[in-house]
Amino acid sequence: MKQNLTVEDALEIVLQGARPLQHIEHLPLAASYGAVLGEDLRSRVNHPSANDTAVDGYACLEADTRSASLGNPVRLRVIGQSPAGKPFAGKIGPGEAVQVFTGAPIPKGANAVIRVEDTLREGDFVWLMKPASAADIRHQGDDLVEGQTYLHKGDLLTPGRVGLAAAMGYATVPVVRRPRVGILATGDEVVEPGEPLPYGGVYNSNSYSVAGLVVEAGGEPIILPRVSDSVEGLRTQLQRAGRLDLLLTTGGVSMGEYDIVRRMLELEGEIxxxxxxxxxxxxxxxxxxxxxPLMGLPGNPVSAMVTFLLFGRPFLFRLLGRTDPPLSRVRAVADTPFEANPTRRAYRRAVLRWVEDRYHVSSTGSQSSAVLHSMALGNALVVLEAGLSAKQGQMVEVIPFPGAL
Incomplete structure (x- = not known):
């Protein structure tokens, strides 16, 4: 059993244990937000499907309008309309125009559009106060070309990407099944919220904060009933958990007599x-x-959340085959001092904000791993290498919480 690893060495082992999921399911577009695409998607159509107008106005022949100006307007005969969804069926000839509306196909024969604000309508005629232009014509396939790939396996389906899939002609999309993640709190002192709190007890916050992090990372959290401080109870609970892709335990991994997760794994697992x-x-x-795969998170609330962010989130990204990095990093000005740990890398809770064209970061206060409210106040972690504290005004490395930027 390897002990006292660096973050990088530990993360490498974690990722080696994450086998990408192969199960693909098809979801309706409205149910696919936040899922991960399981296959490349090619456009089934050209978009626009025909040359169309980007503005309201009149389609005409550019040559008929070259001399148009405020002092010398050009008059064209209006022979019809072309609203979006009801294209004009005829053909425009010299001296003619068709009224068009944004998104409508350009009528046959036309090669330019004049914006409505540069015209004056007079019965069956329209006066042009400036030359018509081809600049407001969107050509077939300007946005999407049929057969070309625009979304890729591993892409997170954001609202923009779901909209793009719809524009490409997909009613359903192939996505990677969300990993099922069991979350198991241990300890006789742990009590479910809402129950009377006995002397020396603590409410089970870990299961719910970690479950939220699992959802943010694209997983499906399965909160399991708490187990008491016995190896037999832990084993029974795990056997009842059903199919899981990852098990997260909180507590029971340190060196005490009641740290049952570590003791059970020493007997019948592989650490x-x-x-x-x-x-x-x-x-x-x-x-x-x-x-x-089992990740034993520490029992202190902050420790459980921070270690999940650093190790559990990358594990789930690897299972899903996501193409984006699990965590981002920025540089920020420290508005308060941050104290390092003398022998190990420290992650300090902080508030990150954008001020005067740069990021600034300040401490949430106490950095005790039992102070859970710091994770509610903060939106980032300041990274400090062993022994290297940061003074006020110094540039520091910062990991924003998911969704903080």
Missing amino acids: HFWKVKIQPGGPLLFATWNEL
Whole structure:
């Protein structure tokens, strides 16, 4: 069993244990937001499907309008209309125009459009106060070309990408099945919210904060009933969990007599590593139990969330085959000092904001791993290498929380 790994070495082992999911399912567009595309998508159509107008106005022959000006307007005869969805069936000849509306196909014979604000309508005629132009004609396939790939396997389906899939002609999209992630809190002191809190008890916040992080990372959280401090109870609960792609436990991974997760895995699992050189979250454990990847998160609320962000989120991205990085990083000006840990990399909770053309970051206050409200106040982690504190005004590396930017 490897111990006291660097973040990079631990992450490499975690990602080696993440086998990309192969199951593809087809979802209706309205149900696909936030899913990950399982196959490349080619456009089934050209868009626009025909040359159309980008403005309201009149389609005509450009040569008829070259001399038009405010002092010398040109008069054309209006022979019809072309609203979007009802194209003009005829053909425009010299001295003629067809009234067109945004998105309408350009009538046959026309090669230019004059904007309505540059015209004056007079019965069956229209006066042009400037030359018509081809600049407001959108040509067939300007946006999408039939057969060309615009969305790729591993792309996160954002609203813009779902809209693009619709424009390409897809009613359903192939997506990677969301990973099922079991979340199991351990400890006799853990009580479910809403129940009476006994002396020495603590409400189970970990399951719900971690479940939210799982959803943000594209997974399906399965919150399992809490188990008491016994290996037998833990084993029974795991056997009842059903098919999972990852199991997250909180608590039970340190060195105490009641740290049952580590003890059970030592007996009947394979521990790939235990302990990482970070603060908070040092007791992180990664193992396999009955072929199920298991990530043992520390029991302190902040430690559980931070270690999931650093290791659990990349694991789920690898399962989903996502093309975007699991975490982003920016540089920011420290508006408050940040204290380093002397021997391990520290991740300090902070508030990141944009001020005067650059990012600024300030501490949330106490950095105790039991102060959960700091994760509600903060929206980022300041990264400090061992022994390298940051003074006010210094540039620091920052990991924004998902969705913070």
